[in-house]
Amino acid sequence: MATNMIAKISVGIKRDNMPLLDLPFDDSQCNGSRTSSSAVQFEQPPLTTTSNGTCSHDNGTHLRAKLRFFLMSPCWKWHLKRQCPWKAWFQFIKIIILTTQLILFGIERQSHVVFISESNITFHHLFIRGWSSADETLPYPRASGDFAVYTNQDFIDSINYAVHRFNNLTNISLGLFDYHDHATQKSYSSDSDSRERYINLCLDRFKTCRIDPTSHTYILDSETENNCSTLNTTNNFKIEEYLLNVHNETINYCGLNSLTLEFAIHAIQLKNQKLFSLPDCYHFSVKITFDNNARTGKIRQHLNSQAQFRTCNRKLIHQDSDFTLTRRNLLIVLDCVVLLITIISFILCIRSLWFGHRLCREVCLYYCIERTNEKPLTWSELQIFYSYWYFLMIITDLMVIPGTIIKIGILFKVTDDYNAAGLLLGLSSLLSWICILRYLSFFRKYNLLFVTISTSLPLILRFLLCALIIYCGYMFCGWIVLGPYHTKFRTISTTFETLFGLINGDDMYSTYANLETESIYIWVFSEIYLYSFICLFIYVVSSLVIALIIDGYDTVKRYYIDGFPKSRLQQFSEENAPQWSGLNNWQDLTTAIGARSVCFPCCSKTPQNLTDMITADAHLMQNVNTFS
The missing domain is CATH 1.10.287 (Helix Hairpins)
Incomplete structure (x- = not known):
C-alpha cells in the first residue's frame, strides 16, 4: 500500500489550479442545489465523497493538512514530493558565483589601492619639508608625534618648499606624474616645461585679531573670511613677497586659522605589462593644509590626495590588446550572469514569502470565522509564515545588484567608486555565507546549535x-x-x-x-x-x-x-491528524534528518517515518502537489 502511494507521488499528481474563493460558496456539484455562505478566501479543497454518496468541502481539514505540510522540515517536503532540492542548489551556485566575482574584484582593487596609497606617500616625500619614512607609521601606537612647524621661518620655508617642488615635479619625481593641462587637446610630444603650473592658495582667518598677552588684552572680530587666489609657480617664488606685492598684506598668526595649497597632478599606472590589464589614468587632487586653529604655537601640517579615473588616450605598439579586452568582456559577462542569478533569487524569495503570506491570511480568516470563541492570533504566532532567511536573502540580492552595476561602471571607467562597490559586494558576500547556515540546520547535529x-x-x-x-x-x-x-x-x-x-x-x-x-x-x-x-x-x-x-x-x-513545546498553530494543524507508529508527534517531521537524505532526497530511500505518514494521512497524500 505504502509502496504504491510513494510511486504515485513520485510520478506526480497534477496540481489543482484552484483559485481562492472570492464568491459565495457553491455546492451545486454535489446535490444540484446552491447554498450560500459568507464570502471566504480559503483555498478551495478538492471534493470528497462521504459514505452516503454526497459531496462535501471540508475547509478545516484541508487547511490543517496544508498547514502541516507548511510546518514540515524542507527535507521531509523534498522526500514527500520526491523532487531534487533545486532551490537549495541554486543558492549554492549563486554563492559560488558571487564569491568568484568578489575575488576577481578584490584582485583588481588591490592594484588600484596599492597605486593610490604609494602615490600618496610619494607626494608626502615630494612636497612636505622634512618628511621621512619614520612618519609613515600606523595611527597607534605612534612612533612619533604630529608633523608640525613651530617657528615663523619653518612655516615660510615649508610653503616655499612645496611650491618649488611642485614647479620642478617632472624633473625630480621618479613617478609618471605631470601637470594638469587646461588645453582641450594634447599631443604626445607636448613639452611639460612650457605648461603653466597653477596652485590655489587659500587663507582662512579672522577679519580682525589683535592681542596683547602682557596685559591679557585682545581685539577680535570672530567673523572669518576665506581668501583664495591662483598663483603660477616659479623657481624664485616666495610667499612673503607674493602676499605683500599682490595682496598688500602679511601673515598674521593671531587671525590665521589655516592655510591650504591645492593643485592637480596627472598620473598613469603601467601595470608591468601584466596580462589582462591595460594602463589606468588618474587625476590627483592634492591638498596641503597648515592648521593653526589651536593657536598653541604648533601649526600642524598634513597632506591629503584624492584620485579619480580619467580616460586614457591609448596607443599600444607591438601589443596584442585583444586578450586584455577579452578579459574585460569576460568580467562583464560574469557580472551580467551575477545580475541574472540575483534577480532570479530575488523573485524566488518573494514568491516563497507570498505563499507564506497567503497561507497566513487563510489561517487568520479561518480563526475569525470558525473560531470566534478563541483569542486572535498574535504577531509572534504568525511570524512562522515569514521566514527571516528569505528576508536575509532579499537584502543580499538588493546589495548585489547595485554593487555589480557600480563594478561594471568601474570596468568601463565610468566611475571609480571602489569603496561603494566593495562595501556592497562585501556585505552581500557576508550575508550570502550566513545564509548557508540555513541549509546546515537541516542536519540534526547542526540544527541543535x-x-x-x-x-x-x-x-x-x-x-x-x-x-x-x-x-x-x-x-x-x-x-x-x-x-x-x-x-x-x-x-x-x-x-x-x-x-x-x-x-x-x-x-x-x-x-x-x-x-x-x-x-x-x-x-x-x-x-x-x-x-x-x-x-x-x-x-x-x-x-x-x-x-x-x-x-x-x-x-x-x-x-x-x-518534545518541543507546541504553538497554537501546531496544535491546530494536528487536530484530527492520524497517528502512526515511529513518530511521537508531528514535531518529529519538523526536525532535521540524515546528510544523504538532505542532499539527495530524490535518490535516497524514503524514511520509514514518512512512509507511515503517507499511509495514515490520506488527505495530505492526495493533495500534496496542491500545496506550495
Whole structure:
C-alpha cells in the first residue's frame, strides 16, 4: 500500500489550479442545489465523497493538512514530493558565483589601492619639508608625534618648499606624474616645461585679531573670511613677497586659522605589462593644509590626495590588446550572469514569502470565522509564515545588484567608486555565507546549535541591554575624568573602543602606563576605575553570558528528549491528524534528518517515518502537489 502511494507521488499528481474563493460558496456539484455562505478566501479543497454518496468541502481539514505540510522540515517536503532540492542548489551556485566575482574584484582593487596609497606617500616625500619614512607609521601606537612647524621661518620655508617642488615635479619625481593641462587637446610630444603650473592658495582667518598677552588684552572680530587666489609657480617664488606685492598684506598668526595649497597632478599606472590589464589614468587632487586653529604655537601640517579615473588616450605598439579586452568582456559577462542569478533569487524569495503570506491570511480568516470563541492570533504566532532567511536573502540580492552595476561602471571607467562597490559586494558576500547556515540546520547535529542560539538569544539581548547601561556609565565617566590625561580616553569614540578592547584583554598594560598626570587623585581614580571595570565585565558579565547559553543548550536537549513545546498553530494543524507508529508527534517531521537524505532526497530511500505518514494521512497524500 505504502509502496504504491510513494510511486504515485513520485510520478506526480497534477496540481489543482484552484483559485481562492472570492464568491459565495457553491455546492451545486454535489446535490444540484446552491447554498450560500459568507464570502471566504480559503483555498478551495478538492471534493470528497462521504459514505452516503454526497459531496462535501471540508475547509478545516484541508487547511490543517496544508498547514502541516507548511510546518514540515524542507527535507521531509523534498522526500514527500520526491523532487531534487533545486532551490537549495541554486543558492549554492549563486554563492559560488558571487564569491568568484568578489575575488576577481578584490584582485583588481588591490592594484588600484596599492597605486593610490604609494602615490600618496610619494607626494608626502615630494612636497612636505622634512618628511621621512619614520612618519609613515600606523595611527597607534605612534612612533612619533604630529608633523608640525613651530617657528615663523619653518612655516615660510615649508610653503616655499612645496611650491618649488611642485614647479620642478617632472624633473625630480621618479613617478609618471605631470601637470594638469587646461588645453582641450594634447599631443604626445607636448613639452611639460612650457605648461603653466597653477596652485590655489587659500587663507582662512579672522577679519580682525589683535592681542596683547602682557596685559591679557585682545581685539577680535570672530567673523572669518576665506581668501583664495591662483598663483603660477616659479623657481624664485616666495610667499612673503607674493602676499605683500599682490595682496598688500602679511601673515598674521593671531587671525590665521589655516592655510591650504591645492593643485592637480596627472598620473598613469603601467601595470608591468601584466596580462589582462591595460594602463589606468588618474587625476590627483592634492591638498596641503597648515592648521593653526589651536593657536598653541604648533601649526600642524598634513597632506591629503584624492584620485579619480580619467580616460586614457591609448596607443599600444607591438601589443596584442585583444586578450586584455577579452578579459574585460569576460568580467562583464560574469557580472551580467551575477545580475541574472540575483534577480532570479530575488523573485524566488518573494514568491516563497507570498505563499507564506497567503497561507497566513487563510489561517487568520479561518480563526475569525470558525473560531470566534478563541483569542486572535498574535504577531509572534504568525511570524512562522515569514521566514527571516528569505528576508536575509532579499537584502543580499538588493546589495548585489547595485554593487555589480557600480563594478561594471568601474570596468568601463565610468566611475571609480571602489569603496561603494566593495562595501556592497562585501556585505552581500557576508550575508550570502550566513545564509548557508540555513541549509546546515537541516542536519540534526547542526540544527541543535541553531536551536540553542535562537532559544538563548532573547535572554542574552535583555542581559546585554542591562550591561550596556553600565558600560555607558563607565564610558562617560572615563572620558570626562581621564580624557585630559590619557590619549586612549581623549574622545568618546576612543573611550568606547578602549573599554571594549579591555573586555577582550587587549593592550592592558599600556592603558595603565600611559596616564600622563602628577595628580595622586587622578592616579588613584584610574586604578579603581580600570580594575573595577575589568573585573565586572570579564569575570561577571562574560561569565553570565556563557551561563545563559549553557542554560539554553540544556533546555534544547530536554526538548529533543521530551518534545518541543507546541504553538497554537501546531496544535491546530494536528487536530484530527492520524497517528502512526515511529513518530511521537508531528514535531518529529519538523526536525532535521540524515546528510544523504538532505542532499539527495530524490535518490535516497524514503524514511520509514514518512512512509507511515503517507499511509495514515490520506488527505495530505492526495493533495500534496496542491500545496506550495
